Amino acid sequence: MGRFYNTTKGVIFMSIYIVTTMVIPYFTFTFIKDMQLLGVDIVLEQQNYERIIYWVSTFGLLISSCAFFNYSSPKQSIRKGTFALIQLILNCLYIWSYKFSGATEVRFEIVVEVVNIGFITVNVQSMVMLYMGTYFLTILLKGYDFFDYIINRKKIREKRYKTTIGGKEIS
Amino acid sequence: MNIIRPSRVFRLVVRLFLLVFTLSLSAVGFLGGFSAVTILDPNSYNVNIPDGTIVANLNITNPSSMQIILPFNITNAGVYDLTDIEISFQVSMTYGNQLIGNASTTVKIFDKFQSFGTVAHGGFLKSSLNGNATDGFILANIPSVSNIDWERTPYILEFHANLTFSASYSLNLYTFTTTIINYSIYNLLP
Numbered sequence: 001m002g003r004f005y006n007t008t009k010g011v012i013f014m015s016i017y018i019v020t021t022m023v024i025p026y027f028t029f030t031f032i033k034d035m036q037l038l039g040v041d042i043v044l045e046q047q048n049y050e051r052i053i054y055w056v057s058t059f060g061l062l063i064s065s066c067a068f069f070n071y072s073s074p075k076q077s078i079r080k081g082t083f084a085l086i087q088l089i090l091n092c093l094y095i096w097s098y099k100f101s102g103a104t105e106v107r108f109e110i111v112v113e114v115v116n117i118g119f120i121t122v123n124v125q126s127m128v129m130l131y132m133g134t135y136f137l138t139i140l141l142k143g144y145d146f147f148d149y150i151i152n153r154k155k156i157r158e159k160r161y162k163t164t165i166g167g168k169e170i171s
Numbered sequence: 172m173n174i175i176r177p178s179r180v181f182r183l184v185v186r187l188f189l190l191v192f193t194l195s196l197s198a199v200g201f202l203g204g205f206s207a208v209t210i211l212d213p214n215s216y217n218v219n220i221p222d223g224t225i226v227a228n229l230n231i232t233n234p235s236s237m238q239i240i241l242p243f244n245i246t247n248a249g250v251y252d253l254t255d256i257e258i259s260f261q262v263s264m265t266y267g268n269q270l271i272g273n274a275s276t277t278v279k280i281f282d283k284f285q286s287f288g289t290v291a292h293g294g295f296l297k298s299s300l301n302g303n304a305t306d307g308f309i310l311a312n313i314p315s316v317s318n319i320d321w322e323r324t325p326y327i328l329e330f331h332a333n334l335t336f337s338a339s340y341s342l343n344l345y346t347f348t349t350t351i352i353n354y355s356i357y358n359l360l361p
Contacts, residue, residue: 110351118334118351127200127344134193141185148178155176 010072017067021094022060026053032106048102055101059094066090076156081146088142092135095128104128203341206249210340217246220258220336222297229330229357231264231280231319234310239281239302241334246295253292255339255346258300259284262356264313265329267320275323278314283307321361328359 033049066087073080098104104125110118149156210217222244228237241260247253262281267273283302290296302308321327337348 110349117354118349121348121350123346123348124344126346127341130196130344131193134189134196137185137189137192141182141189144182144185148182152176152178 006072006074010068010070013071014064014068017064018060021063022057025056025060029053029056029103032108048107052098052101052103055097056094056103059090059097063087063090063094074160076149076160078146078149078153081142081149085139085142085146088135088139092132092139095131095135098128099125199341200344202250203345206251207340207345207347210247210249210253217248218336219244220334225356227356229262229264229280229328231313231328232316234308234313235304237304237308239283239300239307241300242297243299244295244297245290247290247292249340250292251341253290253338253340254288254343255337256287256290256296257284257335257337258287259333259335260300260302261333263331263333265331266314266327267323268314269318269320273320273323276314278312279309280313281308324361326358327361328357329355330357332356 029049029052066083070080070083070087073083104127105121105123108120108122109116110120220243221241223242225242226238226240228239230236239260239262241258243258245253245256260281260283261279263277264280265275265277268276281302283300283306285300287296287298304310319327331353332351334351334354335348336350337346339346
């Protein structure tokens with residue numbers, strides 16, 4: 001696989017991560033910021049909104065840049081394993097940022113004729129914790145990968161260089 | 172021939188398990204969100220609190236006869252059970268307190284919390300939150316008739332209610348709470 005292929009792969013995955021970790025959450029929270037239910041305005045508290053967007057963008061950027069280095073690295077290389085592990089830990093912090101930024105307990109004000117008459121709270125903390133569980137398993141897997149790449153480095157290198165003869169792939 | 176190392180096979184199996192697990196979780200989350208929107212659809216009137224007229228006897232001159240009946244109707248049109256349904260209702264009263272120079276004083280006269288369990292998907296719950304002098308009303312907080320400023324304007328007595336409705340949805344992954352605060356329910360004119 002050439003350098004150009006790996007770089008393109010890195011750019012594609014970076015774009016995917018930008019969309020999933022930054023663009024979609026941004027538009028989702030912007031969309032739910034001002035809603036109408038039964039003719040009543042339901043408004044996401046401004047301070048909450050800004051805090052959520054800040055943390056989502058911060059970790060989104062870090063994850064996306066890590067995704068570039070992860071996916072542009074050669075298969076089964078230590079570089080790939082290292083970036084994959086860093087990316088995963090950042091992913092955990094990203095998910096966790098939903099909790100500490102207040103996004104897991106979103107509070108909407110119910111406004112009738114400019115007067116706040118109450119609020120609606122949606123708590124998705126259990127959902128986030130469950131995702132954290134799957135991320136924990138994925139971290140174990142990436143850790144396993146990392147050590148596998150180190151322990152079986154010789155075999156991986158032999159296999160990698162055996163596949164090309166005269167610049168053409170045989171497998 | 173390309174032989175896959177056993178460590179890679181183990182990795183593949185764990186990865187497949189994780190993929191299935193994450194996809195199931197995402198599907199449950201997506202369906203739950205979609206379903207919650209179905210329940211809260213403004214045109215469907217699935218959650219009606221109150222469902223009809225609130226019966227309220229707030230005659231503080233005869234505290235033992237005081238009574239509140241808050242009817243409600245919850246229809247679960249979603250795909251998951253609606254669990255841990257809880258409703259709490261509080262009523263506060265504002266009056267002119269003669270003991271402190273007719274200053275406006277607010278006291279909580281009613282506080283009731285009730286759990287209604289689970290409404291299975293496709294089912295409905297038609298019930299009411301009931302309170303009377305011995306259950307819900309805080310008689311100790313109700314002022315003596317002689318301590319009330321009966322000349323107070325614009326109202327002698329003002330009654331405001333706080334209503335909280337909470338429930339869990341989508342295998343308890345979502346919990347939502349709706350709170351209405353300081354909703355004027357009755358004002359006694361001079």
